[in-house]
Amino acid sequence: MTVPRIDLVDDYSVPRHIVGLWQLSGGHQTSATSAEAALRAMEAYFEAGYDTFDCADIYTGVEDLLGQFRDRLGSRAARLQVHTKYVPDRGALAQLDRSAVEAAIDRSLRRLQCERLDLVQFAWWDYETPGYVDVVGWLGEIRETGKIRHIGTTNFDVERLDQMATIAVPMVAHQVQYSILDRRPTHGLTAFLDETESAMVCYGSLAGGLLSDRWLDVPEPDGPLANRSLTKYRLIVEEIGGWHALQNLLRVLREIADGHHSEVAHIASAWVLDQPRVAAAIIGMRNAKHLTGARQAFSVALTKGDKRRILDWQESHPGPAGDTFGLERDPEGPHSAIMWTDLNSEPSKPAQ
Numbered sequence: 001m002t003v004p005r006i007d008l009v010d011d012y013s014v015p016r017h018i019v020g021l022w023q024l025s026g027g028h029q030t031s032a033t034s035a036e037a038a039l040r041a042m043e044a045y046f047e048a049g050y051d052t053f054d055c056a057d058i059y060t061g062v063e064d065l066l067g068q069f070r071d072r073l074g075s076r077a078a079r080l081q082v083h084t085k086y087v088p089d090r091g092a093l094a095q096l097d098r099s100a101v102e103a104a105i106d107r108s109l110r111r112l113q114c115e116r117l118d119l120v121q122f123a124w125w126d127y128e129t130p131g132y133v134d135v136v137g138w139l140g141e142i143r144e145t146g147k148i149r150h151i152g153t154t155n156f157d158v159e160r161l162d163q164m165a166t167i168a169v170p171m172v173a174h175q176v177q178y179s180i181l182d183r184r185p186t187h188g189l190t191a192f193l194d195e196t197e198s199a200m201v202c203y204g205s206l207a208g209g210l211l212s213d214r215w216l217d218v219p220e221p222d223g224p225l226a227n228r229s230l231t232k233y234r235l236i237v238e239e240i241g242g243w244h245a246l247q248n249l250l251r252v253l254r255e256i257a258d259g260h261h262s263e264v265a266h267i268a269s270a271w272v273l274d275q276p277r278v279a280a281a282i283i284g285m286r287n288a289k290h291l292t293g294a295r296q297a298f299s300v301a302l303t304k305g306d307k308r309r310i311l312d313w314q315e316s317h318p319g320p321a322g323d324t325f326g327l328e329r330d331p332e333g334p335h336s337a338i339m340w341t342d343l344n345s346e347p348s349k350p351a352q
Contacts, residue, residue, distance in 0.1 A: 003049035020282035026060030056085035063111035090341035140169035157323035178202035199279035208233035
């Protein structure tokens with residue numbers, strides 16, 4: 001099956017599933033994936049039609065790994081598209097100037113072994129510290145030099161996106177968390193994107209894997225989880241009513257999947273891709289084990305009845321309130337406690 005694509009802008013298309021590499025970053029997982037195993041998996045996805053990879057300057061070692069991958073591809077690297085993020089450390093926000101922003105972009109270029117970044121997604125940890133509008137302007141200026149092809153954002157709310165829209169810098173995509181469990185983008189972002197005619201790229205559509213058959217009829221974990229993704233999305237489960245509510249949803253999704261001869265994860269992914277203004281969903285990759293399943297997800301077309309059953313569950317379990325990434329910014333809340341906000345001050349640690 002051919003991987004379906006979508007235009008973010010007239011001259012730039014992406015697969016509707018973008019390969020996310022957060023799971024390969026240093027400190028994310030209890031047992032690290034070797035660089036060679038990761039490179040083999042990346043090549044398998046690439047050859048299957050997933051030519052767009054998502055990373056960030058704060059994903060320790062991942063930009064370097066993608067640079068190695070680019071080198072390994074040789075002439076095939078012309079088809080490779082890399083979306084990185086510019087995430088200045090929380091402790092450095094007040095001191096940022098244009099030269100610091102350009103130095104960070106140059107660092108990503110060196111790590112990724114390329115002359116132009118396909119998409120830079122900008123994030124900002126603390127709205128109380130001014131400067132994010134200035135940074136957008138500086139990124140626009142750097143784009144004019146040819147170092148950046150497209151600019152987007154990560155985890156900004158509508159109020160700040162509206163402020164940044166006053167700067168004449170085109171934004172092609174806004175990356176946010178979105179899933180059947182977490183529908184915060186519907187609390188204003190979708191309407192904003194309708195007005196600005198821009199798109200979402202979504203992460204967390206499978207809630208770190210919790211929205212899969214793997215967790216159906218599994219007792220609530222009572223100890224540490226295997227990685228930071230599961231820890232993060234376990235907190236979202238609490239927002240929708242706890243483990244019992246998750247199990248009820250998984251049973252609904254399993255029954256829907258039975259009607260499509262499919263899997264729970266495929267239904268969860270299809271639901272996100274069906275939402276207004278969603279261009280693509282990011283699928284996490286540690287190895288190539290889920291490659292076949294990822295392709296099969298595109299064969300699912302949810303019926304009106306399927307959507308009604310999911311909506312019935314959602315109406316009984318509203319989930320997280322507020323705008324996108326609001327809970328994660330609350331310094332007193334559990335969601336912010338797991339955020340590492342000064343990773344660029346740590347030395348780069350390439351995967352071993």
